[in-house]
Amino acid sequence: xxxxxxxxxxxxxxxxxxxxxxxxxxxxxxxxxxxxxxxxxxxxxxxxxxxxxxxxxxxxxxxxxxxxxxxxxxxxxxxxxxxxxxxxxxxxxxxxxxxxxxxxxxxxxxxxxxxxxxxxxxxxxxxxxxxxxxxxxxxxxxxxxxxxxxxxxxxxxxxxxxxxxxxxxxxxxxxxxxxxxxxxxxxxxxxxxxxxxxxxxxxxxxxxxxxxxxxxxxxxxxxxxxxxxxxxxxxxxxxx
Amino acid sequence: xxxxxxxxxxxxxxxxxxxxxxxxxxxxxxxxxxxxxxxxxxxxxxxxxxxxxxxxxxxxxxxxxxxxxxxxxxxxxxxxxxxxxxxxxxxxxxxxxxxxxxxxxxxxxxxxx
Numbered sequence: 001x002x003x004x005x006x007x008x009x010x011x012x013x014x015x016x017x018x019x020x021x022x023x024x025x026x027x028x029x030x031x032x033x034x035x036x037x038x039x040x041x042x043x044x045x046x047x048x049x050x051x052x053x054x055x056x057x058x059x060x061x062x063x064x065x066x067x068x069x070x071x072x073x074x075x076x077x078x079x080x081x082x083x084x085x086x087x088x089x090x091x092x093x094x095x096x097x098x099x100x101x102x103x104x105x106x107x108x109x110x111x112x113x114x115x116x117x118x119x120x121x122x123x124x125x126x127x128x129x130x131x132x133x134x135x136x137x138x139x140x141x142x143x144x145x146x147x148x149x150x151x152x153x154x155x156x157x158x159x160x161x162x163x164x165x166x167x168x169x170x171x172x173x174x175x176x177x178x179x180x181x182x183x184x185x186x187x188x189x190x191x192x193x194x195x196x197x198x199x200x201x202x203x204x205x206x207x208x209x210x211x212x213x214x215x216x217x218x219x220x221x222x223x224x225x226x227x228x229x230x231x232x233x234x235x236x237x238x239x240x
Numbered sequence: 241x242x243x244x245x246x247x248x249x250x251x252x253x254x255x256x257x258x259x260x261x262x263x264x265x266x267x268x269x270x271x272x273x274x275x276x277x278x279x280x281x282x283x284x285x286x287x288x289x290x291x292x293x294x295x296x297x298x299x300x301x302x303x304x305x306x307x308x309x310x311x312x313x314x315x316x317x318x319x320x321x322x323x324x325x326x327x328x329x330x331x332x333x334x335x336x337x338x339x340x341x342x343x344x345x346x347x348x349x350x351x352x353x
Contacts (some may be wrong), residue, residue, distance in 0.1 A: 013322035014308040020321070021291075021307035091304065108322075171324065 001187065002148050004112040005031060009092075011169045011181065013108040015074045019095040020109050027087045027113035031185060032121045033058065033116055033210040034216065035080045036152035037094040038179035039107030047076035049173040052159070054091045058082035064125045071129040073176075073208040075154030081214075083118045103146035106173040110181035112150065116216050123147055123215035124195075128230050130209045134200040136165075137214035145189040151197040152181040160202035179204065241351050247288050249347030250330040252340050258348050260299065260335035263326060267352045272336050274310055276320040286312035287340045288346060290321050299327045305329070322342035326352070 009023040027033070029035060035051045046069040051060045060082045067076035076096070085088070094109040114121075122142035139151055155178040162170045168182040180199060188195050196216065201207040246258035263270070272292055278307050280286050289309045293302040310319035 001246060008304075010328070011322065011324035012306045012308075013324070015320040015322070016315070016320045017308040017310050017321070018315065019309045023305040023323075091305075091307075151253035169324070172320065173320075173322070 001115045001146060002113055002116040004183065008112045011108055011110040011171055013171045013173055015106045015173045017105060018066070019093050020107065021091050021093040022109060022111050023210045024089050026089045027084055028113065029085060029087045030118060030219070031087065031113045032116040032118065032216070033082045033084055033092065034112040034150055035109065036093055036150065037075050037078050037095045037107065037109045037180040039105060040154070040156060040177040041074050041076050041115070045069060049078040049097045050097050050240045051080040052093045052095070053082070055088070057226055058084060061112050063122045063125050063214050064113060064127060066127045066210050066212050067089070068210070071210050072103055073129055073210055074156035074206065075210045077152050077210055078214055079150065079152060079213050079214050081121050083121070085118065087090040103170065108171045108179045110152070110169045112183070114216055115219055119219045121187045121217055123217050125212070125214045127212040127213050131206050133207045135209060136196045136198045137211070138194040139196055139197050142188045142193045142195055142214055142215055143189055144189045144191050144217055146218045147221070148187050149184040149197055149213055149216045150216055151211060152179070153209050153211035154179055154206045157201060157205065159205065162202055163200045165198040172202070178215050179210050180235045241353055243320060243349055243351040244349050245347065246336055247338065247348035249277060251343060252346050253343040255330065258336040258338070260333045262265045262336050263332050264295070264327050264352065265330040268324065268327055268349060270322045270323045270334065273349045273351065274329055274338065275347035276318055278316065279346035281312060281316040281318065282314055283312040286342055286344050290345050290348070291337045292323060292334065293337065294332045294334050295331045296329065297342050299333055310333070339342065348349070
């Protein structure tokens with residue numbers, strides 16, 4: 001927990017398209033859909049990615065976003081989540097919507113169906129950038145026991161398929177854009193641990209990583225410890 | 241990279257199904273390329289959507305496995321839809337479906353690796 005369910009669809013990519021849509025898949029009841037989308041940008045515009053689904057619209061929440069307007073590097077990444085209390089056949093679509101993007105849009109979408117906390121699926125988040133080819137940043141500090149890190153990244157280089165020492169789903173388009181969605185192979189415990197994710201570009205040359213990550217909380221996760229508890233209360237508890 | 245023309249480039253408008261073929265074993269990715277005539281590609285009033293289906297029971301039931309949308313663009317580029325982890329459908333049939341709202345000259349090509 002919270003590991004991706006086997007029903008999660010394969011990554012889908014597009015070159016010179018305005019949107020991409022995943023395969024139809026049927027997650028079990030009480031799962032969170034984690035949609036990780038990566039698109040190329042030309043220059044460094046503020047870029048927006050929208051996530052939608054077929055049939056009755058789910059409530060999608062953008063949990064983390066990063067684009068070139070912040071990093072000064074090409075590429076936009078976003079992680080959205082939506083609760084799915086009752087499993088059904090569903091497809092998910094990613095659409096870059098702002099006019100700052102060029103018409104020859106290149107990008108990909110990976111969706112994970114995850115058994116997670118339905119009310120509040122995301123704890124800590126993180127983001128960053130790097131020009132180093134192979135990076136393993138500490139992406140966040142965990143807030144509960146048994147959570148799991150999920151991330152995605154863009155890399156605008158003239159290269160090939162990236163890899164990761166974590167569980168990854170990667171793509172390359174036209175040897176010009178790399179993208180990767182990844183997650184930790186095991187849960188993180190205890191709370192307060194630094195969580196890393198590995199993004200390793202093709203070859204050894206300079207990269208342009210824009211990465212983001214979120215902590216997916218297990219079902220029924222307790223709220224993070226309340227650090228505002230007065231010392232006097234804590235002392236009484238310890239004596240008891 | 242092997243390729244196959246699954247829909248000949250012709251003047252079309254409406255919804256068109258491509259021919260189907262068996263997904264080879266040992267491949268990991270299939271790309272479906274909208275083969276739009278060069279004179280129609282940069283007209284921003286043109287658009288199309290591609291949907292891809294597989295059948296694991298010789299065509300009795302078709303399951304949607306991915307899609308993409310395109311519109312005419314100043315770069316004059318064709319759309320490509322990339323489908324990964326395609327080995328999970330090895331031995332099944334695959335076909336594309338193309339929606340063309342406005343008349344233009346369109347076909348479809350599939351490549352695999």
